[in-house]
Amino acid sequence: MNNALGGAVLAVLSATAAHAEAVKPTEVQFNDGAVEASLTSQAGDAAAGRAVFSNRKQGNCLACHVNSDMPEESFHGEVAPPIDGVAGRWSEAELRGIVTNSKMMFEGTIMPAFYVDSGYERPLDEFAGTSILTAQQVEDVVAYLLTLKD
Template identity: 75%
Template sequence: MKHASLFGLIAALGATTALAEVVAPTKVMFDEGVVAASLTGVAGDAAEGRKVFANRKQGNCLACHANSDLSEESFHGEVAPMLDGVADRWNEAELRGIVANAKMTFEDTMMPAFYIDSGYVRPLEGFDGQSILTAQQVEDVVAYLMTLKEE
């Protein structure tokens, strides 16, 4: 009987995960820059988010932001705010909005919109119609940013 209950629980969890749909870039709901709901329905992975954050061909966040947690990486940027303690300044929904499209929060920001698939000023050939990051990568970066608290 215990096995049947466990099997039912596993099946229900699998069905819930399977029903979670990725929110398309054009369907992201911003409320004054905030994106309250997950873009994937799946929790972000902070370790993967750290990799995306540091990757010069993906997030490339270090091009503009300094971050003491990534001290092993060289050439931190100085044109955007330091991200040490960012999780103390912004909540998860606010950070999701900023990563997805910072222009919804900061109108004149230079920060790219990481989760839009159209409206770029000068897209590279072959990249129009694609977002810089996937929905899950946005969730992963947000999960990583949520680990950056003041010590």
């Protein structure tokens, strides 16, 4: 009986791990720059996305974007459009596409592709072959951006 229970638990854990696996950066499907399907099987967390957005060592979105939702943060950039009201301008799929790889939506943009793992040069070898954000962080940032309505 104990072996049967252990086997059942292992099967559930294996199924959960397989289900929770993120879409690999090279397998993301774009449709006119938008990404319809979630990159993970887990919903985005807006609070975690806000933290990534403001983190100068992760998203560093404030380096380029003004965001009035973050008055506690200093030195908002002004080289990119303001983030205020972004949820009214773009759909969830479009926001996911922009955060994943903005170059698929905006030709010639200087915005980094946050979820690609090849085709670029990283200044530090230890980061070669990795994306700037994880799939879940992309979903979290998208969840946060969806809270920014006019």
